[in-house]
Amino acid sequence: MTDSPVLLNKHEVERCLSYEDLIPRLESVMGKFSKRDSSEIIQPVRSVVPIAQHNGFLGVMPAYLAAEGILCTKMVTFYQRAEGSSLPSTQATVLLFDPEHGHVTAIMDGEAITAKRTAAVSAISAKLFMPALSKVLCILGSGQQARSHYDVFTNVFNFKEVRVWSRRREMAHRFVNDLQGPVRVCSSVKEAVTGADVIVTATGASEPILFGEWVKSGAHVAAVGACRPDWRELDDVLMREAVVYVDSREGATAESGDIVLSGAQVFAELGEVINGSFPAQREKTTVFKSLGMGIQDAVSAKLVLEKWNSEH
Ligand SMILES: NC(=O)C1=CN([C@@H]2O[C@H](COP(=O)(O)OP(=O)(O)OC[C@H]3O[C@@H](n4cnc5c(N)ncnc54)[C@H](O)[C@@H]3O)[C@@H](O)[C@H]2O)C=CC1
Numbered sequence: 001m002t003d004s005p006v007l008l009n010k011h012e013v014e015r016c017l018s019y020e021d022l023i024p025r026l027e028s029v030m031g032k033f034s035k036r037d038s039s040e041i042i043q044p045v046r047s048v049v050p051i052a053q054h055n056g057f058l059g060v061m062p063a064y065l066a067a068e069g070i071l072c073t074k075m076v077t078f079y080q081r082a083e084g085s086s087l088p089s090t091q092a093t094v095l096l097f098d099p100e101h102g103h104v105t106a107i108m109d110g111e112a113i114t115a116k117r118t119a120a121v122s123a124i125s126a127k128l129f130m131p132a133l134s135k136v137l138c139i140l141g142s143g144q145q146a147r148s149h150y151d152v153f154t155n156v157f158n159f160k161e162v163r164v165w166s167r168r169r170e171m172a173h174r175f176v177n178d179l180q181g182p183v184r185v186c187s188s189v190k191e192a193v194t195g196a197d198v199i200v201t202a203t204g205a206s207e208p209i210l211f212g213e214w215v216k217s218g219a220h221v222a223a224v225g226a227c228r229p230d231w232r233e234l235d236d237v238l239m240r241e242a243v244v245y246v247d248s249r250e251g252a253t254a255e256s257g258d259i260v261l262s263g264a265q266v267f268a269e270l271g272e273v274i275n276g277s278f279p280a281q282r283e284k285t286t287v288f289k290s291l292g293m294g295i296q297d298a299v300s301a302k303l304v305l306e307k308w309n310s311e312h
C-alpha cells in the first residue's frame, strides 16, 4: 500500500512557492533542457484538445527529470472569455508521481504555479535581454498573469515607472487599486508602450495589439499570451525586426501564431542563452515568446512539495 497523495489547494501552493526559490530552479532546468539530453530530461510538446463549442482548450503537459527524480504532469484549461466574465481563463491541476513505483504523491492546484512560474521565466528573460538602466515597465492586460508579472518584476528590478493598459479601463483601475506601488493607467496600448524599456503582453488577444512602430529600439518584450498557432499579440513588424527568443523551439513552431504567421526566425531558446550556447543581444530590440513548459511546472511543484514536507 502506498500513502495517499498530498492534496494542496491554491492558498497552500501560493504560500509554499517563492520567487526567490523558483528563479534559480527555472534557470537551471531551462539551461539543461536546451542541451536536449534525453537521458536527463524528457518533455514532449504539450497535447492540446480544442473544446470548440466553448472557446476553450485542454492542455496536458508531462515531464520527467531523471536526475532530480521528478515525474509530473499538469492539466491546464484555457478559455477565451467574454468581456466582463468573472471566470478565470486559465485553470490547472498538477500531479507529481513517484518515478520508481508510478504512484501519485501529490495533487496540487496549478493556477498559482502557472501564474508564478510564467512570470518568473519572463523575469529571467528580462534579466538577460532588457536594456541596461531600464526605467519604464509596461504591462498589457490586467488578469492573473499581469498580476504575477507585476509582483515579480517590481520585486526583482527597480523600475522608476510602471504603466498598465487593459482593454477595459475600469479593469486596469481595479488592478491598480489592488497594488501597493504607483502604477499609471494608460488609455491606449500606444500610450502605454511608448518609450517603455520592458513590455509584458499578457492578454487573451488573438489579433495583434502591440505594433513594432510603437516599440522603442532596444526594448525587451516578454510575450506571454497568444498560445495558439492562429493567435497573435505582436505584429509582423515587431516579430521580424526583433531578435526572437523562445522557451522551446518545438513549442514555438507548434503553438505560436506570432512566430508561425509572421515567418519570424527564432534566434535562440532562453535555455541556450542560460547554458552559454547563444548570446543575449541586449543592445537590440528583443522578444521572448513564452508558451509555457511542463518542466517549469515540474520544478515548481517539486519546490512546493519540498516546502510542504519540511513543515509536516
Ligand atoms: N506563456 C505561458 O506560459 C502562459 C500563457 N498564458 C496566456 O496568458 C494570457 C493571459 O492569461 P491570464 O492572465 O491567465 O488570463 P486572464 O483572463 O486572467 O487575463 C486576460 C487579460 O487579457 C485581456 N484580454 C482578453 N482578450 C483580449 C483582447 N482580445 N484584447 C486585449 N486584451 C484582452 C483581459 O481583459 C485580461 O486583462 C492568456 O492568453 C493565456 O492563455 C497563460 C498561462 C501560461
Ligand SMILES: O=C([O-])C1=[NH+]CCC1
Binding pocket: 059, 076, 078, 090, 114, 227, 291, 292, 293
Ligand atoms: O503553460 C501553460 O500552462 C499555458 N500556456 C498557455 C495557456 C496555459
